[in-house]
Amino acid sequence: MTGAGTNHTIPSLMGGPAIILVRPQLAVNIGMCARAMANFGLSDLRLVNPREGWPRTGALRKGAYAAAAGAVHLLEQARLFASLEEAVADLNGTFATTARERGQLKPVLAADTAMAEAASRFSSGERLGILFGPERTGLANEEVALADKIVSFPVNPAYASLNLAQAVLLVGYEWMKAAHGAAPPFQPAERSPAAPREMILSFFDYLEGELARVGFFRPLAKRPVMQNNLRNMFHRMNMSEQDVSSFRGMIVRLVEGPRADRPKKKSQPPSDDKG
Incomplete structure (x- = not known):
């Protein structure tokens, strides 16, 4: 299944820090994480001892692939590791995500600050990873101890637990902004030119004349x-030319009533003249 925003006619963003899921419990969550990664141009998915193994057959595979919603290429390319040490061995730095203070005296960064640093280091050729428990x-x-810095999110302190895919999504969003810019992906179509004063004043004259005719201005x-x-x-409203034309057209129809249907042209009967 693919979403309405999926467009296979343009190149997909790839790269970014590795997303390392440590002992994930549910295959469906792995699929949802892949979807979140694809949303924000992340493509290196690493799995450390998933509880259900790495499902490539059966119902678990079906659930993971359905949750990925078109990002199945990331599931197919995901790498499986027996230990976290093996998963981070080729990286130059790692960030650990956690909602709890761990007493490890590591720098604690908000996701936007962490991903700004990651984007800078990544552009310099470093390989980085983000750990999710x-x-x-x-x-x-012990797993947090393997990371250089901690990433945490400003959440309700009484309910700080995030769904795994939500945590990946938040980090991915900040990575996208830091690495590729924060501009929206599209802008509204250009409006018609701003209406000139002459056009607007003519509209006012017409509107007010018709309102006066039906007794709108009371008391005088x-x-x-x-x-x-x-x-x-x-x-x-800062009306455009099209706005003024539309308003005027609507009022004309209210004043004059429905347009009369144009009579259909009658087809000419065939001629009987054989001469």
């Missing part, structure tokens, strides 16, 4: 104030 307990102290002594209020309402 199992869903129920998080990383063990308040007409100047009511006209000013109407004009200010439209001015606040």
